Structures are given as C-alpha cells and as structure tokens.
Amino acid sequence: MELKPYMGYSREAGSFEGAVLIFAHGIKEAKVLAWKEMRYDIVEDYMDVAVNRLWEKDWLFKDADQEKLKQGIAHVVISPTGCRSCELWGEELNDEGYCPDCEEEYKINKRGVRIL
Ligand SMILES: [Zn+2]
Numbered sequence: 731m732e733l734k735p736y737m738g739y740s741r742e743a744g745s746f747e748g749a750v751l752i753f754a755h756g757i758k759e760a761k762v763l764a765w766k767e768m769r770y771d772i773v774e775d776y777m778d779v780a781v782n783r784l785w786e787k788d789w790l791f792k793d794a795d796q797e798k799l800k801q802g803i804a805h806v807v808i809s810p811t812g813c814r815s816c817e818l819w820g821e822e823l824n825d826e827g828y829c830p831d832c833e834e835e836y837k838i839n840k841r842g843v844r845i846l
Contacts, residue, residue, distance in 0.1 A: 731755045733799060734783060735790045737820060738764025738806075740773045741780040748772045751807040751819070753794050757781055759804050767806045789822050 738760065739749040750767050754760035761781045765773070773779050784790060791799065793810040812819040813829035815836070821829040828836055 731802070733794070733802060733804060735787060735794075736760035736764075737782045737784055738768060739780050740768070741778050742774075743772065745780075745820075746818070749820075751784075751790060751793060751810040752781070752804070753791075753799065753807070754804040755802075757783065763804060763806050767808065784820065787820070787822070790820075793819075 733753040733755060736752040736754055736757065737745060737749050738752050739745040740747060748768075750764060750772075752760045752763050752767075754763060761779055764781055765776050765779045768779065769776075790810065793807050795803075795805050795807070798805045810819040811823065811827075813821070813823060813832050814827040815832035816829060818829060821831075823829055824833050826833075826836075
C-alpha cells in the first residue's frame with residue numbers, strides 16, 4: 731500500500747504552532763507516528779493529536795525520506811521545506827521558494843509599495 735502525506739499538529743494549539751509532515755498508510759498509523767514525535771513537546775496528550783490527510787499535494791513527497799518512501803516505510807518529516815518568508819509549509823512554493831500568500835506580497839514589494 732502506498733504512503734500518503736498527512737499533517738500532524740496539536741488540536742489545541744493549531745497547526746501554526748508547529749506541525750509535522752507524516753507519510754503513512756492510513757490515518758491511524760499517521761496519528762501514532764505524530765504522537766511519538768510530538769508528545770511532551772507540541773502535544774500534551776494523545777487526545778490532542780490532530781492529523782489531516784493532505785490531498786493533491788504531490789510536491790510534499792520531495793520532502794520525504796526517499797529511501798523509506800521507496801520501501802514503503804511510514805515516517806515523519808520534522809522540518810518540511812517551508813516558505814522563505816513566513817516559514818509555513820503545506821502550500822506549493824514557487825521557484826523562488828515563496829508560498830502563494832508571500833508571493834503576492836513579494837510582487838507588491840517589487841513594485842515599490844512597501845507593506846509593513
Ligand atoms: Zn509564505
């Protein structure tokens with residue numbers, strides 16, 4: 731069975747406070763891996779672990795451990811490649827490494843309008 735990408739984070743704190751990228755065969759496996767990775771750090775208890783399937787985000791596979799991916803071994807990526815500006819991940823980054831939100835801002839900045 732193929733590995734699928736999931737995002738794991740604290741239900742209470744929200745994904746902006748820290749999220750890990752998980753490659754797993756199913757949501758249960760993803761949740762167990764998320765818990766092992768984030769317990770006592772990002773999440774307090776198992777009930778607080780939230781896991782979302784990331785649909786149609788094939789570029790996330792670039793961040794996977796390619797060897798484990800090939801062998802079908804579920805694993806966690808603690809620091810996926812994030813946007814150059816806001817450091818968030820989960821959206822496709824452009825060639826310059828910006829997410830769609832920051833790309834918009836960057837274009838405006840290039841036109842000479844400063845946004846602070
Ligand atoms: Zn960004």
